[in-house]
Amino acid sequence: xxxxxxxxxxxxxxxxxxxxxxxxxxxxxxxxxxxxxxxxxxxxxxxxxxxxxxxxxxxxxxxxxxxxxxxxxxxxxxxxxxxxxxxxxxxxxxxxxxxxxxxxxxxxxxxxxxxxxxxxxxxxxxxxxxxxxxxxx
Amino acid sequence: xxxxxxxxxxxxxxxxxxxxxxxxxxxxxxxxxxxxxxxxxxxxxxxxxxxxxxxxxxxxxxxxxxxxxxxxxxxxxxxxxxxxxxxxxxxxxxxxxxxxxxxxxxxxxxxxxxxxxxxxxxxxxxxxxxxxxxxxxxxxxxxxxxxxxxxxxxxxxxxxxxxxxxxxxxxxxxxxx
Numbered sequence: 362x363x364x365x366x367x368x369x370x371x372x373x374x375x376x377x378x379x380x381x382x383x384x385x386x387x388x389x390x391x392x393x394x395x396x397x398x399x400x401x402x403x404x405x406x407x408x409x410x411x412x413x414x415x416x417x418x419x420x421x422x423x424x425x426x427x428x429x430x431x432x433x434x435x436x437x438x439x440x441x442x443x444x445x446x447x448x449x450x451x452x453x454x455x456x457x458x459x460x461x462x463x464x465x466x467x468x469x470x471x472x473x474x475x476x477x478x479x480x481x482x483x484x485x486x487x488x489x490x491x492x493x494x495x496x497x498x
Numbered sequence: 499x500x501x502x503x504x505x506x507x508x509x510x511x512x513x514x515x516x517x518x519x520x521x522x523x524x525x526x527x528x529x530x531x532x533x534x535x536x537x538x539x540x541x542x543x544x545x546x547x548x549x550x551x552x553x554x555x556x557x558x559x560x561x562x563x564x565x566x567x568x569x570x571x572x573x574x575x576x577x578x579x580x581x582x583x584x585x586x587x588x589x590x591x592x593x594x595x596x597x598x599x600x601x602x603x604x605x606x607x608x609x610x611x612x613x614x615x616x617x618x619x620x621x622x623x624x625x626x627x628x629x630x631x632x633x634x635x636x637x638x639x640x641x642x643x644x645x646x647x648x649x650x651x652x653x654x655x656x657x658x659x660x661x662x663x664x665x666x667x668x669x670x671x672x673x674x675x
Contacts (some may be wrong), residue, residue, distance in 0.1 A: 383515070389524060409620040413627035417535040463535055472619055473612030479667070483545035492620055493537040 404429025406467035540588035568613035
Protein backbone atom coordinates (compact mmCIF):
# COMPACT_ATOMS: atom_id res chain seq x y z
CA UNK A 362 0.00 0.00 0.00
CA UNK A 363 1.44 3.27 -0.99
CA UNK A 364 0.87 6.47 0.79
CA UNK A 365 0.47 9.49 -1.25
CA UNK A 366 2.10 12.59 0.11
CA UNK A 367 -0.25 15.46 0.58
CA UNK A 368 1.04 18.54 -1.05
CA UNK A 369 -0.52 21.84 -1.85
CA UNK A 370 -0.65 22.58 -5.47
CA UNK A 371 0.30 26.25 -5.09
CA UNK A 372 3.84 27.45 -5.56
CA UNK A 373 6.02 27.54 -2.52
CA UNK A 374 7.99 30.65 -3.25
CA UNK A 375 8.34 33.90 -1.41
CA UNK A 376 7.74 36.81 -3.75
CA UNK A 377 10.86 38.90 -3.92
CA UNK A 378 9.76 41.73 -6.16
CA UNK A 379 9.03 44.03 -3.24
CA UNK A 380 12.28 43.33 -1.49
CA UNK A 381 14.16 46.31 -2.96
CA UNK A 382 11.35 48.56 -1.77
CA UNK A 383 11.60 47.23 1.73
CA UNK A 384 15.35 47.68 1.65
CA UNK A 385 14.93 51.23 0.49
CA UNK A 386 12.47 51.94 3.25
CA UNK A 387 14.92 50.66 5.80
CA UNK A 388 17.66 52.76 4.24
CA UNK A 389 15.43 55.79 4.45
CA UNK A 390 14.65 55.08 8.06
CA UNK A 391 18.29 55.00 9.00
CA UNK A 392 19.01 58.09 6.97
CA UNK A 393 16.28 59.89 8.85
CA UNK A 394 17.35 58.73 12.25
CA UNK A 395 20.88 59.95 11.66
CA UNK A 396 21.14 63.48 12.98
CA UNK A 397 22.04 66.15 10.51
CA UNK A 398 22.64 68.86 13.08
CA UNK A 399 25.65 71.01 12.42
CA UNK A 400 26.64 71.49 16.01
CA UNK A 401 26.23 69.33 19.05
CA UNK A 402 24.83 71.25 21.95
CA UNK A 403 27.00 70.51 24.92
CA UNK A 404 25.09 72.41 27.57
CA UNK A 405 21.80 71.69 29.23
CA UNK A 406 19.20 74.40 29.06
CA UNK A 407 15.49 75.01 29.32
CA UNK A 408 14.34 78.09 27.47
CA UNK A 409 12.13 80.64 29.18
CA UNK A 410 8.61 81.34 27.94
CA UNK A 411 7.30 84.59 26.52
CA UNK A 412 4.29 85.91 24.65
CA UNK A 413 5.52 88.86 22.60
CA UNK A 414 7.91 86.80 20.54
CA UNK A 415 9.00 87.35 16.97
CA UNK A 416 10.29 84.96 14.38
CA UNK A 417 13.75 85.35 12.96
CA UNK A 418 13.01 85.50 9.27
CA UNK A 419 16.47 84.90 7.98
CA UNK A 420 18.06 81.86 9.46
CA UNK A 421 21.34 82.43 7.68
CA UNK A 422 22.08 85.46 9.80
CA UNK A 423 21.64 83.70 13.10
CA UNK A 424 24.55 82.81 15.28
CA UNK A 425 23.96 81.04 18.54
CA UNK A 426 25.32 81.38 22.03
CA UNK A 427 24.21 78.71 24.42
CA UNK A 428 24.28 79.20 28.15
CA UNK A 429 23.67 76.12 30.23
CA UNK A 430 22.22 75.87 33.68
CA UNK A 431 25.68 75.20 35.06
CA UNK A 432 26.75 78.61 33.62
CA UNK A 433 28.75 77.06 30.80
CA UNK A 434 28.90 79.05 27.58
CA UNK A 435 28.99 77.42 24.19
CA UNK A 436 29.77 79.09 20.89
CA UNK A 437 30.05 77.11 17.64
CA UNK A 438 30.69 73.61 18.88
CA UNK A 439 32.89 74.09 21.88
CA UNK A 440 32.60 75.42 25.38
CA UNK A 441 34.31 78.76 25.85
CA UNK A 442 35.27 81.07 28.67
CA UNK A 443 33.53 84.37 29.13
CA UNK A 444 36.68 86.24 28.12
CA UNK A 445 36.75 84.54 24.73
CA UNK A 446 33.20 85.55 23.80
CA UNK A 447 34.16 88.99 22.55
CA UNK A 448 36.94 87.73 20.30
CA UNK A 449 34.85 84.93 18.81
CA UNK A 450 31.85 87.12 18.19
CA UNK A 451 34.00 89.81 16.63
CA UNK A 452 35.24 87.27 14.09
CA UNK A 453 31.66 86.24 13.40
CA UNK A 454 30.61 89.81 12.84
CA UNK A 455 33.51 90.39 10.50
CA UNK A 456 32.40 87.43 8.41
CA UNK A 457 28.74 88.44 8.52
CA UNK A 458 28.09 92.09 9.38
CA UNK A 459 24.34 91.70 9.88
CA UNK A 460 24.67 88.83 12.31
CA UNK A 461 21.83 88.28 14.75
CA UNK A 462 22.96 86.68 17.97
CA UNK A 463 20.46 84.28 19.39
CA UNK A 464 20.98 83.80 23.08
CA UNK A 465 19.72 80.39 24.05
CA UNK A 466 20.02 80.53 27.77
CA UNK A 467 18.65 78.46 30.57
CA UNK A 468 15.93 80.15 32.57
CA UNK A 469 17.66 79.80 35.91
CA UNK A 470 20.88 81.59 34.93
CA UNK A 471 21.55 84.80 36.86
CA UNK A 472 21.55 88.13 35.06
CA UNK A 473 25.16 88.83 36.00
CA UNK A 474 26.40 86.31 33.47
CA UNK A 475 23.91 87.49 30.84
CA UNK A 476 24.99 91.09 31.39
CA UNK A 477 28.64 90.09 31.02
CA UNK A 478 27.87 88.33 27.73
CA UNK A 479 25.91 91.36 26.56
CA UNK A 480 28.80 93.66 27.39
CA UNK A 481 31.12 91.37 25.41
CA UNK A 482 28.68 91.48 22.50
CA UNK A 483 28.53 95.25 22.64
CA UNK A 484 32.31 95.44 22.54
CA UNK A 485 32.33 93.02 19.62
CA UNK A 486 29.71 95.23 17.98
CA UNK A 487 27.16 92.44 17.64
CA UNK A 488 24.21 94.61 18.56
CA UNK A 489 21.28 92.68 17.19
CA UNK A 490 20.37 90.05 19.70
CA UNK A 491 17.45 87.76 20.25
CA UNK A 492 16.58 86.14 23.54
CA UNK A 493 15.41 82.73 22.48
CA UNK A 494 12.12 81.84 24.12
CA UNK A 495 9.25 79.42 23.72
CA UNK A 496 5.70 80.52 23.05
CA UNK A 497 3.72 80.84 26.23
CA UNK A 498 0.23 79.46 25.79
CA UNK B 499 23.34 44.02 -50.59
CA UNK B 500 23.61 45.07 -47.01
CA UNK B 501 20.79 43.96 -44.93
CA UNK B 502 19.43 46.66 -42.73
CA UNK B 503 20.00 45.55 -39.22
CA UNK B 504 17.08 45.93 -36.97
CA UNK B 505 17.97 48.23 -34.06
CA UNK B 506 16.56 47.00 -30.81
CA UNK B 507 14.38 49.45 -28.95
CA UNK B 508 16.51 51.66 -26.77
CA UNK B 509 14.28 52.78 -23.97
CA UNK B 510 14.88 53.64 -20.39
CA UNK B 511 12.35 51.93 -18.23
CA UNK B 512 10.34 54.64 -16.51
CA UNK B 513 8.12 52.53 -14.35
CA UNK B 514 10.30 53.07 -11.30
CA UNK B 515 10.69 56.81 -11.80
CA UNK B 516 7.74 57.58 -9.59
CA UNK B 517 9.20 55.48 -6.84
CA UNK B 518 12.49 57.28 -7.06
CA UNK B 519 10.78 60.63 -6.99
CA UNK B 520 8.81 59.65 -3.94
CA UNK B 521 11.93 58.56 -2.18
CA UNK B 522 13.62 61.87 -2.89
CA UNK B 523 10.53 63.73 -1.76
CA UNK B 524 10.47 61.76 1.45
CA UNK B 525 14.10 62.47 2.04
CA UNK B 526 13.68 66.21 1.68
CA UNK B 527 10.48 66.23 3.70
CA UNK B 528 12.25 64.58 6.54
CA UNK B 529 15.52 66.46 6.44
CA UNK B 530 13.93 69.92 6.33
CA UNK B 531 13.99 71.61 9.67
CA UNK B 532 10.64 73.22 10.27
CA UNK B 533 11.07 74.77 13.68
CA UNK B 534 11.62 78.50 13.38
CA UNK B 535 13.71 80.38 15.86
CA UNK B 536 11.49 82.47 18.04
CA UNK B 537 12.43 84.90 20.70
CA UNK B 538 12.48 88.46 21.93
CA UNK B 539 14.46 90.67 19.60
CA UNK B 540 16.45 93.57 20.94
CA UNK B 541 19.15 95.91 19.72
CA UNK B 542 21.92 96.56 22.18
CA UNK B 543 23.38 100.04 22.51
CA UNK B 544 26.83 100.67 21.18
CA UNK B 545 29.68 100.21 23.59
CA UNK B 546 31.13 103.44 24.86
CA UNK B 547 34.07 103.35 27.26
CA UNK B 548 33.06 104.65 30.71
CA UNK B 549 35.23 107.78 30.53
CA UNK B 550 33.66 108.84 27.23
CA UNK B 551 30.10 108.42 28.36
CA UNK B 552 28.00 111.53 28.24
CA UNK B 553 25.02 111.83 30.49
CA UNK B 554 21.94 112.95 28.72
CA UNK B 555 19.19 114.35 30.85
CA UNK B 556 15.84 112.89 29.94
CA UNK B 557 12.56 114.38 30.99
CA UNK B 558 11.17 112.15 33.73
CA UNK B 559 7.68 112.20 32.23
CA UNK B 560 8.85 110.26 29.17
CA UNK B 561 10.86 107.79 31.16
CA UNK B 562 9.63 104.65 32.87
CA UNK B 563 12.24 102.91 34.94
CA UNK B 564 11.58 99.24 35.49
CA UNK B 565 13.82 97.77 38.13
CA UNK B 566 13.95 94.08 38.91
CA UNK B 567 15.74 93.01 42.07
CA UNK B 568 17.26 89.69 42.98
CA UNK B 569 14.05 88.37 44.51
CA UNK B 570 12.12 89.06 41.34
CA UNK B 571 10.29 92.06 42.73
CA UNK B 572 9.52 94.77 40.21
CA UNK B 573 9.71 98.45 40.87
CA UNK B 574 8.24 100.94 38.41
CA UNK B 575 9.04 104.55 39.26
CA UNK B 576 9.22 103.75 42.95
CA UNK B 577 6.16 101.51 43.27
CA UNK B 578 6.34 97.77 43.78
CA UNK B 579 4.17 95.97 41.24
CA UNK B 580 3.68 92.34 40.22
CA UNK B 581 5.45 91.30 36.98
CA UNK B 582 2.22 90.68 35.06
CA UNK B 583 0.98 94.22 35.78
CA UNK B 584 3.87 95.94 33.99
CA UNK B 585 2.00 95.82 30.70
CA UNK B 586 -1.17 97.47 32.04
CA UNK B 587 0.82 100.18 33.78
CA UNK B 588 2.90 101.07 30.75
CA UNK B 589 0.17 100.98 28.10
CA UNK B 590 -1.65 104.22 29.04
CA UNK B 591 1.66 106.01 29.33
CA UNK B 592 2.78 104.91 25.88
CA UNK B 593 -0.62 105.78 24.43
CA UNK B 594 -0.53 109.29 25.82
CA UNK B 595 2.63 109.99 23.83
CA UNK B 596 1.54 108.76 20.40
CA UNK B 597 0.90 112.22 18.97
CA UNK B 598 4.12 113.72 20.32
CA UNK B 599 7.30 114.03 18.21
CA UNK B 600 9.97 111.35 18.37
CA UNK B 601 12.11 113.10 20.94
CA UNK B 602 9.22 113.07 23.40
CA UNK B 603 8.16 109.44 23.02
CA UNK B 604 8.14 106.96 25.85
CA UNK B 605 11.39 105.37 26.92
CA UNK B 606 11.25 102.24 29.00
CA UNK B 607 14.39 101.53 30.90
CA UNK B 608 14.96 98.05 32.22
CA UNK B 609 17.47 97.41 34.93
CA UNK B 610 18.23 94.23 36.78
CA UNK B 611 20.40 93.14 39.60
CA UNK B 612 23.27 90.77 38.90
CA UNK B 613 21.51 88.11 40.92
CA UNK B 614 18.16 88.41 39.18
CA UNK B 615 17.08 85.18 37.54
CA UNK B 616 17.05 85.27 33.73
CA UNK B 617 13.50 83.95 33.64
CA UNK B 618 12.13 86.99 35.45
CA UNK B 619 14.12 89.34 33.26
CA UNK B 620 12.57 87.72 30.18
CA UNK B 621 9.13 87.92 31.77
CA UNK B 622 9.58 91.65 32.41
CA UNK B 623 10.96 92.28 28.94
CA UNK B 624 8.07 90.29 27.51
CA UNK B 625 5.58 92.47 29.38
CA UNK B 626 7.20 95.65 28.09
CA UNK B 627 7.21 94.39 24.52
CA UNK B 628 3.60 93.28 24.83
CA UNK B 629 2.64 96.76 26.00
CA UNK B 630 4.30 98.29 22.92
CA UNK B 631 2.79 95.71 20.57
CA UNK B 632 -0.71 96.19 21.93
CA UNK B 633 -0.48 99.96 21.61
CA UNK B 634 0.73 99.46 18.04
CA UNK B 635 -2.16 97.14 17.28
CA UNK B 636 -4.73 99.51 18.73
CA UNK B 637 -3.27 102.49 16.90
CA UNK B 638 -3.24 100.68 13.55
CA UNK B 639 -6.74 99.37 14.21
CA UNK B 640 -7.97 102.89 14.74
CA UNK B 641 -6.16 104.34 11.75
CA UNK B 642 -6.24 101.58 9.13
CA UNK B 643 -8.80 99.16 10.55
CA UNK B 644 -6.28 96.33 10.56
CA UNK B 645 -3.84 94.81 12.97
CA UNK B 646 -0.20 95.82 12.73
CA UNK B 647 0.93 92.54 11.18
CA UNK B 648 -1.67 92.78 8.37
CA UNK B 649 -0.59 96.22 7.25
CA UNK B 650 1.56 96.82 4.21
CA UNK B 651 5.11 98.05 4.45
CA UNK B 652 4.27 101.74 4.17
CA UNK B 653 1.55 101.62 6.78
CA UNK B 654 3.78 99.62 9.10
CA UNK B 655 6.42 102.32 8.85
CA UNK B 656 3.76 104.87 9.70
CA UNK B 657 2.76 102.97 12.83
CA UNK B 658 6.38 102.39 13.74
CA UNK B 659 6.95 106.13 13.57
CA UNK B 660 3.98 106.78 15.81
CA UNK B 661 4.80 104.07 18.33
CA UNK B 662 8.52 103.35 18.30
CA UNK B 663 9.73 100.64 20.64
CA UNK B 664 12.38 102.30 22.75
CA UNK B 665 13.71 99.99 25.40
CA UNK B 666 16.81 101.12 27.15
CA UNK B 667 18.99 98.63 28.91
CA UNK B 668 20.58 100.43 31.79
CA UNK B 669 24.35 100.49 31.83
CA UNK B 670 25.40 97.83 34.31
CA UNK B 671 26.97 99.08 37.46
CA UNK B 672 30.54 98.09 38.09
CA UNK B 673 30.83 94.77 39.80
CA UNK B 674 30.97 95.04 43.54
CA UNK B 675 32.95 92.38 45.27
